[in-house]
Amino acid sequence: YWKAKRPSLGISYITSYLKTHSTEAKLFDANYNAWSEQQTVELVSRYHPDIIGISSMTHEIGSSHTIAGLLKEALDNVPTVIGGCHITALPQETLIEFPNFTYGVYGEGEATMLSLIKCLSRQNPGEGLAQISGLVYRDADQVLLNPPCHRLSSEELTGLSYPDFEQYYQSKNALAGKDDYYVMITSRGCPYQCIFCMQVLGRQVRRRSAESVVEEMEYAIDRYGAHTIYFFDEIFLFNDRLTYDTLELIKKRDLPKRLRWRALTRVNLVDEKLIKNVKEAGCFALEMGIEAGSNEVLKRINKQITTEQTEHAVRIIKKAGIAVDANYIFGHPHETVESIKDTINLATKLNTDTIAIGIMTPYPGTKIYEMAQRGEGGYRLLTKDWSKYDKYGGKALELEGLPIAELEKWQRRGLLYFYLKNLRIVDLIKFIIEYRRTIIGLLKK
Numbered sequence: 001y002w003k004a005k006r007p008s009l010g011i012s013y014i015t016s017y018l019k020t021h022s023t024e025a026k027l028f029d030a031n032y033n034a035w036s037e038q039q040t041v042e043l044v045s046r047y048h049p050d051i052i053g054i055s056s057m058t059h060e061i062g063s064s065h066t067i068a069g070l071l072k073e074a075l076d077n078v079p080t081v082i083g084g085c086h087i088t089a090l091p092q093e094t095l096i097e098f099p100n101f102t103y104g105v106y107g108e109g110e111a112t113m114l115s116l117i118k119c120l121s122r123q124n125p126g127e128g129l130a131q132i133s134g135l136v137y138r139d140a141d142q143v144l145l146n147p148p149c150h151r152l153s154s155e156e157l158t159g160l161s162y163p164d165f166e167q168y169y170q171s172k173n174a175l176a177g178k179d180d181y182y183v184m185i186t187s188r189g190c191p192y193q194c195i196f197c198m199q200v201l202g203r204q205v206r207r208r209s210a211e212s213v214v215e216e217m218e219y220a221i222d223r224y225g226a227h228t229i230y231f232f233d234e235i236f237l238f239n240d241r242l243t244y245d246t247l248e249l250i251k252k253r254d255l256p257k258r259l260r261w262r263a264l265t266r267v268n269l270v271d272e273k274l275i276k277n278v279k280e281a282g283c284f285a286l287e288m289g290i291e292a293g294s295n296e297v298l299k300r301i302n303k304q305i306t307t308e309q310t311e312h313a314v315r316i317i318k319k320a321g322i323a324v325d326a327n328y329i330f331g332h333p334h335e336t337v338e339s340i341k342d343t344i345n346l347a348t349k350l351n352t353d354t355i356a357i358g359i360m361t362p363y364p365g366t367k368i369y370e371m372a373q374r375g376e377g378g379y380r381l382l383t384k385d386w387s388k389y390d391k392y393g394g395k396a397l398e399l400e401g402l403p404i405a406e407l408e409k410w411q412r413r414g415l416l417y418f419y420l421k422n423l424r425i426v427d428l429i430k431f432i433i434e435y436r437r438t439i440i441g442l443l444k445k
Contacts, residue, residue, distance in 0.1 A: 005032055006183045009232060010084065010109070011055045012163030017110040020161045023117055027167045030067075037063065041070045048075065051120065053105075053113060055084040058363055059390040061098065069100040079120065083109045085200040086386070089365030091136045095143045104136035108188070108201070110160075112149045154206045157188060162216055165224070173225040182226035186213045186246075190234040192266070194289075195301050195367035196329065196360060201234070210246040214253055221258055229261040236263035237286075239274045247281040256282030262323075264288070267305040270313035275320045285323035285353070288313070293346030294339045297332045307346055314350045324352040329391070330407050330414070331360030333368075333377030335399055337410075344414045348421045357414050358391030359407050372397055 008029055018025040026047055030040040044052065052071055056064035061082075068080040083105040087094045091106045105112045112134035119127055129137050134149030152160070165182075169175060175182055187207040190199055220226035237243055250256065262285035278286070288310075292298050295306050317324050328347055330340055347355055362372035362381065372381045378399045388394045398404040419428035 006181075006230065006232070007032060007163070007165055007168045008055060009163055009183060009185050011053070012165060013160065014053065014083075014109050014113055016161045016164040018114060018117070019164065021114050023114065025164075027164060029167065031060075032168065037067050037070065040067055041074060044071060045074045049078065051079045051081065051117060053081045053083060053109075054101075056082060056086055057084060058086045058089075058386050059388070059394065061086045061094070061386045063387075065098040065100050068098075072100060079103065081105055081113065081116065083113070085198055086364065087136065088200050089198055089363070089369075092143045092145050095136050095138065102138070105134055106136060107134045107148050108151055109134070110152070151202055151204060152188065152206060154208065157206050158208045158212045162219060169224045172223065175220075175224045175226045175228075180226075181228035181230050182220040182224060183230045183232050184213070184216060184220070185232050186236065187233045192304060193302050194291075195333075195371075196363070198363050198365035200365070205235075205238075207238075207242055210242065210249045213246050214249045214255070217250070217255055217259065217261075218253065227259050229259060231261060231263035233264060235266055235269070237265035237269060237274060237278065239269040239271065243274070244277065247277045250281040256280070260284045262286065267310045267313045270316055272316055275316050275322065279320045279322055283322055285325060286317055287325040287327065289327045290346070290350075291327065291329050291343075292332055292339065293343035297335070297339050297342075300333050310346070311350065314352060323354075324350075325354045326350060326352040326356075328355060328357045328414070329360050330357060330410055331397060331399060331402065333371060333379070335360075335378070335402060337402070340402075340410050340414075344410075344417055347414065348418050351418075351422045355415070355418055356392075357411050359394070359404075359411060360397055361389050361391050361394055362397050363389060368397075 008031070011027055011029070015025045015027045026049070028040065028044050035043070052068070054064045054068060064082065068082070072078060072080065079102040080100060081103045082094065082098070082101040087104040088106040091104055095101055095104050103116060105116070112132060115127065115132045116135060119129060119132060129135060130144070130146065133147055135146045137144055187205055188201040189203060189205040190197070190201070191203055191205055193203070217229060220229060260282050263283065264287045267288055267290065290310050291301065291303055293307060298305060298307070314324055326347065328343055330343065332339070360368060362369040362379075371377045372379045378401065380398050380400060381396070382388070382398060382404065383396055388396045395404050398407060416428070419425070419431070
């Protein structure tokens with residue numbers, strides 16, 4: 001996959017939202033800065049906040065809980081709020097399992113976090129914890145779950161202030177490096193129902209206007225010196241009127257002369273007209289989830305694509321001179337060695353610019369998680385240690401006929417076969433050099 005450091009959009013938007021509503025806020029990104037738990041605690045403690053919000057994915061929840069505990073010790077039991085995909089999937093369970101979190105915010109967090117701050121600072125005397133939508137909180141020996149907060153509409157998304165990236169980029173030429181890029185999100189939600197995806201932002205798609213998108217692109221250039229943008233939407237190119245309007249406005253403002261961009265799309269949305277416009281608008285790379293090389297497996301995971309569509313889409317994108325990054329998974333329900341070989345053969349045949357092969361992980365909130373809990377699909381759940389719930393190096397799930405060691409072996413074989421069969425020896429060496437730390441970490445695990 002295309003590796004680069006990227007800011008956290010979720011906490012950046014919440015920080016910006018709080019500032020817009022006259023609330024002082026400061027962002028500390030431990031992942032981006034590669035801080036240790038102790039470094040993070042020291043830096044946050046110096047700021048001496050009245051409340052601390054932490055965003056966490058499933059495999060990070062244990063570390064987040066440790067940091068919350070250390071901050072409570074250092075800052076006289078400061079209230080801590082956990083947000084992100086794990087609490088969204090398991091709201092009450094997370095607070096029960098992890099006592100260092102005082103509150104939880106599930107779903108989209110901007111309005112809930114602001115309401116919580118106003119409640120705790122008594123700015124809204126008539127609003128207690130029970131009235132805050134999207135909040136999980138403790139009441140004596142109970143953990144109570146309030147109704148969900150409404151998801152922001154397209155108009156509300158368009159009206160949001162830009163994410164607060166000041167902690168990341170502190171000068172006009174902050175993104176001057178060759179490999180630097182500005183990250184954007186122009187929509188929330190995904191209408192598809194792949195059984196391995198949690199859909200943390202919901203199924204209802206809400207999208208910003210074309211003008212809003214292009215204005216932020218221009219802002220990124222003028223404010224931070226951006227030359228490359230990564231649209232981090234679950235799907236950026238929908239192949240519809242709004243997509244074409246956005247591409248046309250990008251071209252009309254001459255932005256392809258000033259920057260290039262990459263994004264995610266789906267195999268079934270690709271056609272020649274769309275990709276022609278995408279290329280003209282400055283796109284240099286597209287990422288797609290291909291997942292499997294068997295139509296039977298694709299049906300099983302409700303991917304709503306076929307291998308024939310995949311081959312057609314990759315041909316179109318390559319012909320336009322756009323790089324293709326492909327994502328695959330080993331360990332689908334009832335996966336066999338033969339279906340894994342089908343995936344490796346398809347990946348090798350497509351010969352995309354990059355590939356990522358993950359091992360199926362039963363993330364909470366997915367149908368795969370439910371199947372693993374019940375032992376369906378040939379699955380055997382190996383652990384409830386959340387730190388092992390990671391597609392790359394985690395060891396949470398295996399199949400009856402494919403133990404985890406065997407899945408990992410095929411993961412390595414798939415990568416080697418892809419590069420060697422296509423005679424891409426130099427690319428293989430670059431891959432090993434670039435990801436040597438990750439590879440060493442996986443071997444240690």
